[in-house]
Every structure is written in C-alpha cells, then in structure tokens.
Amino acid sequence: MKTYVPNGEAINPSNKKWYIIDAKGKTLGRLSTEVAMILMGKRKPTYTPNLDTGDFVIVINAAEVVLTGNKYNKKLYRHHTGYPGGLKEVNYKNMLAKHPTHPVEAAVRGMLPKNALGDAMFKKLKVYAGSEHVNQAQKPEVYDF
DSSP: OOOOOOOHHHHOGGGOOEEEEEOTTOBHHHHHHHHHHHHHTTTSTTOOTTSOOOOEEEEEOGGGOBOOTTHHHHOEEEEEOSSTTOEEEEEHHHHHHHOTTHHHHHHHHTTSOSSHHHHHHHTTEEEOSSSOOSOGGGOOEEOOO
C-alpha cells in the first residue's frame, strides 16, 4: 500500500468549496465542532494533519445560537490586558449584546490547532450575526447536519 500525500492541487484555495451554515437554533458546541471539522478538512478523504485541506465556511444567524443549561447567564469569556491585575471577564449575555459573532468565533478557534496552520484555517471562517452575508459570489452550498 502507498501513503497518499495531497499535492498542490488539493490545497489550492481555488479548488476549495464554500459552505453556508445557519446557526439559528443550533447548540454552540455542536455547531462549533462541525465547523472546525470542515475548516480542518477532516470530512474529506484527502485529510492530512500537516496541510490545510479544509474548505471555507460561512456561518449566518450567529446571534441566535443556543446554549444549554444556565450558560446564558454563567458562561464567562476571559482575556488579560497584559497589565498587573488586568484579567477581564465578560459573561455570555453581555458579549452577545456587544459582539454577537464572538462566541461562535471563540468556540471554533478553540477547536483548531494552536499554530500557524490553525491561524490559516481560522481565516477561512466568515461569521455573520444576521442572515445577510457578502459572499454570494462564491456560490456557497448549504450544509445541514
């Protein structure tokens, strides 16, 4: 048996598909895992861990994603300013009001590799709070799961 290694054709951006996913009523974690799998290319037979073989993903209605349990009030997003005592915390409800796309982006980003390859994969994600998006020219296919 021979080991398959994708060539430049498989990783060429012009050969990648565009998928559109409606997040309305979907659970944040389940949506994020599916999006991360598409971005990494794990749903393709040509998946290679050290190459970016994934496709582009457009997520619409990100503001209408659902959280289970009492996470709507208790889930926290933390970041540090770099100054002593600079830990900032924002709960999900306030984050959704200020930046409705951030929870989906943060969840997907946390599921991608923590290196330059993960950064390249994350750039293929487009998240929109409403149902309108600017990527009609790419002719995205509807992805249901």
